[in-house]
Amino acid sequence: MADSALAGLIDTTISVITADGRNIVGVLRGYDQATNLILDECHERVFSTKNGVEQLALGLYVIRGDNIAVVGEIDDELDAQIDFSQVRAAPLKAVTH
Amino acid sequence: MLFYSYFKTLVGKEVTVELKNDLAISGTLHSVDQYLNIKLHNTRVINEQKYPHMLSVRNCFIRGSVVRYVQLPPGSVDVEILHDATRREARGGG
Numbered sequence: 223m224a225d226s227a228l229a230g231l232i233d234t235t236i237s238v239i240t241a242d243g244r245n246i247v248g249v250l251r252g253y254d255q256a257t258n259l260i261l262d263e264c265h266e267r268v269f270s271t272k273n274g275v276e277q278l279a280l281g282l283y284v285i286r287g288d289n290i291a292v293v294g295e296i297d298d299e300l301d302a303q304i305d306f307s308q309v310r311a312a313p314l315k316a317v318t319h
Numbered sequence: 320m321l322f323y324s325y326f327k328t329l330v331g332k333e334v335t336v337e338l339k340n341d342l343a344i345s346g347t348l349h350s351v352d353q354y355l356n357i358k359l360h361n362t363r364v365i366n367e368q369k370y371p372h373m374l375s376v377r378n379c380f381i382r383g384s385v386v387r388y389v390q391l392p393p394g395s396v397d398v399e400i401l402h403d404a405t406r407r408e409a410r411g412g413g
Binding site for chain 2: 231241296318
């Protein structure tokens, strides 16, 4: 069930890819059956082809389920190894239904 | 509920999920729910050069509404059984 799928991620750092292609990283504090999420201590990772990844602090967010594509569990060790200032990529496309 | 039941039989198999934002993620199918939300373990994004957005993600939850295709391992679908089940459900037999 949706409940058990996200239940294990409560209070862990997750990366959310939104329907408009943004990537928001934060600590999952709550969710419901519509995949609405409460994310604490968020920042957005802005990908660009010209500069490295820019991190923007956002604070506490509620993200509506409709606008969510992927919820990824961040592996802290892997994450610490990545030098985001050297990562260049085009932003993800928006979801087209 | 037919495809929900069908996807449940694929738990543990290696699948590739193509999303509506052109991202393709492969991994081991861990769970599926009534909305066909999919949870994958040991994920790899196809074409990591172009899509490094999930480099530090090994397990992920994919919202059913953004799935375009699910690529299945060969031989994992018994078309005869699925035919029968589809017809049974269409008759209202469940």
